[in-house]
């Protein structure tokens with residue numbers, strides 16, 4: 560079976576010791592594509608470095624809402640310049656995260672709007688991170704000119720947000736959380752969401768799926784997420800695996816012939 564880890568951070572220092580082995584293991588286990596996702600200018604540069612070194616790795620350029628406080632306005636310009644690299648296949652992760660105290664909501668909103676605009680301008684799909692910020696996030700999306708394709712990564716929403724995403728034709732991407740026994744809400748979303756709009760991601764080094772929960776995550780574990788989705792939907796594993804793989808190719812415009820490098 561072929562797998563696509565649509566969202567991970569193997570540029571992080573968690574992998575400094577054995578990055579090459581992790582990448583080799585992924586490839587050996589059938590991970591055909593990996594998208595390494597930037598969370599600020601520095602990690603976006605590192606993601607692009609990896610993408611330039613390994614043919615099957617691509618990069619996403621973005622400033623995560625939690626990194627906005629530490630970013631200068633110029634960071635957006637730098638990020639936009641980096642996003643023009645030919646191995647960059649998406650903008651993000653961006654969005655709103657109101658979980659921690661001390662955040663500056665207005666600055667997060669500004670960075671989110673700017674990144675929506677960059678995605679639209681460069682005609683790249685957008686990776687959204689949402690945490691405890693549903694109302695403001697929907698409001699911004701409703702007021703903006705959007706790029707053609709949007710994914711809610713590591714979906715952590717309720718039924719209302721799920722409905723909204725479905726109506727708007729957005730993608731939802733599932734992490735190892737969907738394999739956790741107590742993640743009933745997320746399991747329900749995976750069960751019900753239209754299969755042609757589902758993707759899978761590890762978000763490595765975080766959120767290892769069961770039975771590796773609590774350990775460092777890595778791209779080859781993406782198959783456990785897909786296995787869980789197949790079980791929840793009651794669909795044959797090979798079939799769902801193929802559909803999710805095709806969805807991911809389509810989302811990142813990597814369909815053979817359209818973009819190959």
Ligand SMILES: [Zn+2]
Pocket residue numbers: 566567568596652762
């Ligand atoms: Zn992430």
